[in-house]
Amino acid sequence: METLCLPADRESLALAADLLKAGRVVAFPTETVYGLGANALDDGAVRAIFAAKERPADNPLIVHVASPGQLPPLCHVTQEALKLMEAFWPGPLTLLLTKTERVPDVTTAGLPSVAVRCPSHPVANALLSACGLPIAAPSANRSGRPSPTTAAHVYEDMRGRIPLILDGGACSVGVESTVLDLTGKIPCVLRPGAVTAEEIARVAGQCSVASSVMRPLREGEAAPSPGMRHRHYAPKAKMTVLVGSDSRVIPDLIARYDAAKNAVILAHESALPLLGDRRAYSLGDTPEDGARLLFRRLREMDALGCEYILAQGWKAEGSALAVMNRMARAAAFDIITLE
Numbered sequence: 001m002e003t004l005c006l007p008a009d010r011e012s013l014a015l016a017a018d019l020l021k022a023g024r025v026v027a028f029p030t031e032t033v034y035g036l037g038a039n040a041l042d043d044g045a046v047r048a049i050f051a052a053k054e055r056p057a058d059n060p061l062i063v064h065v066a067s068p069g070q071l072p073p074l075c076h077v078t079q080e081a082l083k084l085m086e087a088f089w090p091g092p093l094t095l096l097l098t099k100t101e102r103v104p105d106v107t108t109a110g111l112p113s114v115a116v117r118c119p120s121h122p123v124a125n126a127l128l129s130a131c132g133l134p135i136a137a138p139s140a141n142r143s144g145r146p147s148p149t150t151a152a153h154v155y156e157d158m159r160g161r162i163p164l165i166l167d168g169g170a171c172s173v174g175v176e177s178t179v180l181d182l183t184g185k186i187p188c189v190l191r192p193g194a195v196t197a198e199e200i201a202r203v204a205g206q207c208s209v210a211s212s213v214m215r216p217l218r219e220g221e222a223a224p225s226p227g228m229r230h231r232h233y234a235p236k237a238k239m240t241v242l243v244g245s246d247s248r249v250i251p252d253l254i255a256r257y258d259a260a261k262n263a264v265i266l267a268h269e270s271a272l273p274l275l276g277d278r279r280a281y282s283l284g285d286t287p288e289d290g291a292r293l294l295f296r297r298l299r300e301m302d303a304l305g306c307e308y309i310l311a312q313g314w315k316a317e318g319s320a321l322a323v324m325n326r327m328a329r330a331a332a333f334d335i336i337t338l339e
């Protein structure tokens with residue numbers, strides 16, 4: 001199959017909407033990462049997403065809508081959900097709600113809940129409006145690869161597997177949406193993203209965070225979200241993350257780099273001048289910069305063929321929890337905190 005990669009304009013958007021209506025799979029940009037979309041209500045179309053990604057069938061998809069008005073046939077919308085949508089939609093917050101019979105089991109991997117989200121990216125929004133369908137869309141990477149934050153990343157992974165990629169430039173958030181479970185007593189963050197638990201608590205009154213967000217699942221422990229069971233975001237190289245003040249972390253990074261062979265450093269922008277001529281790339285200065293750049297850097301590291309990635313992280317709290325959750329998984333939880 002030939003894979004077209006077109007700048008998102010009026011014409012390519014119309015083509016994408018037609019393909020979606022015909023049950024085909026199209027990749028499109030969102031503010032978080034690129035998504036691999038198909039009609040969420042069409043069994044065959046959803047199966048084509050799983051096939052293109054080589055995604056295990058037990059990992060459910062997020063259903064994207066143009067507005068909250070599209071939800072009632074798909075799920076039971078609670079008062080709490082309405083308040084959260086009012087506060088954070090369109091934007092990087094996914095809500096887990098009890099599904100109706102309209103949503104096929106392939107989309108939710110047989111679960112009684114459905115994940116729904118209204119993205120804020122203008123191209124995603126235009127596409128959702130143009131096709132008028134709820135669109136199931138996981139991140140547009142092949143399973144086990146970092147989520148794509150540019151159209152070129154999608155092309156790398158999906159070439160020959162899908163008919164069309166809409167190019168809307170680099171994603172501004174860079175990590176996937178916050179996944180919030182609203183089916184229990186207290187709203188619970190299953191996957192941290194740009195919308196933080198603190199922000200959610202300000203609207204919902206309370207919000208917890210799944211304890212497995214920053215640690216591996218214990219043997220036999222049930223995953224709060226199927227996505228957490230699967231290996232994720234792992235670069236080919238071994239990776240270690242160091243967290244602490246610059247004065248503790250930088251000398252440690254340097255010592256480890258110098259003792260290793262074929263290593264690379266991912267450091268905060270402000271630390272780069274302290275690293276001499278060592279091979280080092282920037283993660284920006286803030287946790288938000290780190291979130292925007294991390295997946296791009298992991299792909300670059302794979303292409304470089306380095307054997308050891310030494311990364312400078314942030315304390316895993318507040319707005320840094322999203323990037324640290326991904327760094328922790330990329331490093332198989334090899335995180336060293338230097339007090």
Ligand code: TXA
Nearest residue numbers: 032034035060061113114115138139176177225226227
């Ligand atoms: O930002 C995002 O959320 C991106 C863009 C494209 O919207 N999408 C995305 O989808 O990250 P995906 O499939 O890569 O991640 C969805 C996560 C998975 O960890 C999945 O297990 C979880 O959400 N999930 C989906 N439906 C669920 C459900 N009913 N119950 C529990 N977890 C669910």
Ligand code: MG
Nearest residue numbers: 138139147176
């Ligand atoms: Mg994904």
